[in-house]
Amino acid sequence: MFKVRLIDMKQGAYEALLHVEDANELGVHPLDRIKISSDKGSLICVANTTDSMIKKGEIGVFTEARHEMGLAEGEEVNVLLGEKPASLKFIKKKITGQKLSRDEIYSIIKDVVNNNLSDIELSAYVTAVSIREMDSDEIVNMIDAMVENGEKITFDKSPIVDVHSIGGVPGNKYALLTIPIVAANGVTIPKTSSRAITSPSGISDTMEVLAPVALTAQKIKHIAETVGGTLAWGGGVNMAPADDKIIRAEYPLSLDPRGQVLASVLAKKKAAGIQYLLIDMPTGRGVKVETEDDARRFAQDFVELGRRVGIKVECAITYGSQPVGRAIGPALEAREALMALEGKPVSNSLIEKSCSLAGILLEMVGAAERGKGRAIAEETLKSGKALAKIKEIIQAQGGDPSVTSDQIKVGQFKFDVLSQEDGYVEKIDNYSVIQICRMAGAPKDKGAGMLFHKKQGNQVKKGELVYSIYADNEKKLEWAKSLAQKIPPVSLGGMVLGRVPDYKTI
Amino acid sequence: MFKVRLIDMKQGAYEALLHVEDANELGVHPLDRIKISSDKGSLICVANTTDSMIKKGEIGVFTEARHEMGLAEGEEVNVLLGEKPASLKFIKKKITGQKLSRDEIYSIIKDVVNNNLSDIELSAYVTAVSIREMDSDEIVNMIDAMVENGEKITFDKSPIVDVHSIGGVPGNKYALLTIPIVAANGVTIPKTSSRAITSPSGISDTMEVLAPVALTAQKIKHIAETVGGTLAWGGGVNMAPADDKIIRAEYPLSLDPRGQVLASVLAKKKAAGIQYLLIDMPTGRGVKVETEDDARRFAQDFVELGRRVGIKVECAITYGSQPVGRAIGPALEAREALMALEGKPVSNSLIEKSCSLAGILLEMVGAAERGKGRAIAEETLKSGKALAKIKEIIQAQGGDPSVTSDQIKVGQFKFDVLSQEDGYVEKIDNYSVIQICRMAGAPKDKGAGMLFHKKQGNQVKKGELVYSIYADNEKKLEWAKSLAQKIPPVSLGGMVLGRVPDYKTI
Known part of the structure; x- marks a missing residue:
């Protein structure tokens, strides 16, 4: 029997922590599965190991598994080597480039939704799909599987x-x-x-x-x-929650496989x-x-x-x-x-x-x-x-319907960028705009962002206002300003606006 | 300033934990990088988030990062959004099927050794290499990179x-x-x-x-x-430690790309x-x-x-x-x-x-x-x-040189399997042997395993001893016995040995 130690940390999967000596005795390697059983039921978890955070004879149980099993600190549970989730075979099949059947895709999506896959396994799936791609049968099956494994809204009206x-x-x-x-x-x-x-x-x-x-x-x-x-x-x-978990694994490498976008x-x-x-x-x-x-x-x-x-x-x-x-x-x-x-x-x-x-x-x-x-x-x-x-x-x-546009509070810190010459706006660079706005605090800081007084093709005279940066916080405005100097968002008549030693402020 | 909370758990990477509200304010998503700075130096870590394990204003620091920075419980540190490791670009390049240069491979191996990659990122690399494969230039560069980023032994003699x-x-x-x-x-x-x-x-x-x-x-x-x-x-x-970390990510899906085996x-x-x-x-x-x-x-x-x-x-x-x-x-x-x-x-x-x-x-x-x-x-x-x-x-x-073979202690619990008929050994199945031995406790239980009295091609008479299972522990012997019934290790003259309702024991 093992004594439960609750570890209040979300792992994105059912995970638990064993002392290395217990893991050795059970024949458990890191990322193997263990089956935890209490009188309330049992759960298969991904095993992590430690030589210090918990003692021999204890089992650390992370947030998702703790809630699923309803475990309490100090409770006694049984721990055995558990079976790997069935979907690992199908993830490997996708890695080798084979087409997945409807049942195989359902198995993967079910394990994704049920927190049965570790980060390493989920990432292998996302990477494999990104490289091998999915054909339209696979995408259709994935859509059905994602819809079925989540909440649905049904309307009494039509069309929607x-x-x-x-x-x-x-x-x-x-x-x-x-x-x-x-x-x-x-x-x-x-x-x-x-x-x-x-x-x-x-x-x-x-x-x-x-x-x-x-x-x-x-x-x-x-x-x-x-x-x-x-x-x-x-x-x-909680619609198609598998999608959110898949996107989480795509995020670090900005993977965005088209099949997954369609399915999502x-x-x-x-x-x-x-x-x-x-x-x-x-x-x-x-x-x-x-x-x-x-x-x-x-x-x-x-x-x-x-x-x-x-x-x-x-x-x-x-x-x-x-x-x-x-x-x-x-x-x-x-x-x-x-x-x-x-x-x-x-x-x-x-x-x-x-x-x-x-x-x-x-x-x-x-x-x-x-x-x-x-x-x-x-x-x-x-x-x-x-x-x-x-x-x-x-x-x-639940908002205030009397709101008018002039009541909307935008960032109190503002920086105006003026044209250094006559010309016309040749290009506004989306990437640069996005980075500057985020540096200014958007979307978390609601008032942060940019306002363009001139857009592509507009005439601009020297000294005229081209764009402003807004922020809720002075420091973030400074960061955004210096980023705007590094990656200027506006190109003016073939010249880059603002690539000058210092900006003018009004 | 954030107050350090030490979390004594190995993550396989430099990782830290922020309260979700702090993460939002810093513009940090899960798996983004943060830069932690103290008066002793700074470190880029993978960010995880929690809404309960630590409080707002605290930063949880896991084992690897704690040791690297020498942090103490309650110490104050600065936390900022950090840059992603350079090697993520090259991992993505491999995902898209491009050949990696020597510098790019060195960058990946360095980030692997230095605990700079999260599980999701490492798994994406391993999966990509498994699918896209490496050519011999890439493998040579990987070998050199793995050797240089680790301990080496140099002998004064030759040949070795x-x-x-x-x-x-x-x-x-x-x-x-x-x-x-x-x-x-x-x-x-x-x-x-x-x-x-x-x-x-x-x-x-x-x-x-x-x-x-x-x-x-x-x-x-x-x-x-x-x-x-x-x-x-x-x-x-600590020779070629990158290899061990890569193998850890390959293990859950039993990926074993040939290029990685050669390099390893x-x-x-x-x-x-x-x-x-x-x-x-x-x-x-x-x-x-x-x-x-x-x-x-x-x-x-x-x-x-x-x-x-x-x-x-x-x-x-x-x-x-x-x-x-x-x-x-x-x-x-x-x-x-x-x-x-x-x-x-x-x-x-x-x-x-x-x-x-x-x-x-x-x-x-x-x-x-x-x-x-x-x-x-x-x-x-x-x-x-x-x-x-x-x-x-x-x-x-450091062992005892007087040891003799008859002093070696093998498992005290033994189960002998006798032939049910006359014939010859047609096949001994490696997979089945491996699973049964592991179920009996090997390699952790030193005395556990199997001993074959007959091998492929040997004549066997009804009632003759074919093989024995050994264990240090009675329960594990039972598990191994029942596994041997499910996946019989020996095929006898076209018939499967032991697929009978009950075994005989001597």
């Missing part, structure tokens, strides 16, 4: 639509316009989206400036069925009860999809796979070579979106993109005639119906 | 020879004969070997029955230069100062190398790579389809080897293999004429010089 961006372009706050436009036309659009992982602000981060976004599945269903739309954080619902998006949307899905695919320099040819292939895969899993998919290839609109960062983007809804002057690119996407969605479900969707969307925006609708959504999610 | 088995065949205790035979002929043979990972007994586990095997580099050098040979555990010396063996031997190396390559059913064609290709790679890193390599393709000798398990194998050295009757296969390998080694360095090596080896064995030499080695390593 959504729009999803294949990320990469900063400032992409279109959904704060598109969702209320579509909902104001009587089409149910329960948008769920992720928080920013590597970008300055995800739709959820931006919406969170206006209202809470962590909603339960029940609440999403209720709001969508009564108000017509949500702007919720998908992470508040379609699984989340299928679990969310979506029947019609529009994919916004920003294409261009410095985003995930760089060429139109590539975008068309990727779009075709989405459409085809959507058909196989029962989602009607259309794709919009959008311009992605510079930020959408003028604002980047949660509060700056929320303010710009509200300004557009309030009818105040904003960048054309934002209005055009939001209304085009809304128009396609309306056409997809027959709420607008083919070719008329965009005009209806523009009218919905102009009439103030979209503003009224987002206020309903804000209220339903 | 060694023999290494590409594992897989159980009962392979040949080295306990081969090493003293070679040394008794005046050739220096400082053998280092590993402990069993998945087999019932490695050479080190077997030798440990007779003498301590955990020797320092200095001691190995001294014994080899005075006595002529060692039978030491390689893990007692040659790096360890180069670090150990070996100039002439004989590879024993057991070939056949149920071992690593299954066909002779495959063995020849693998052997050719060893010879060619050896040439490029300055080791003269020869390979012996040996019979691997059944165990070597009759005994499997540390004490049983040590006893069988001693019996052979004492001139007592043992299995011919053991004598033949040990003397053949010794003969080739003697010929390789000119201590025997081409074609005469084996006869000299047999004579050395028969004359008792090999027995005298192993006693010198046992004494030098």
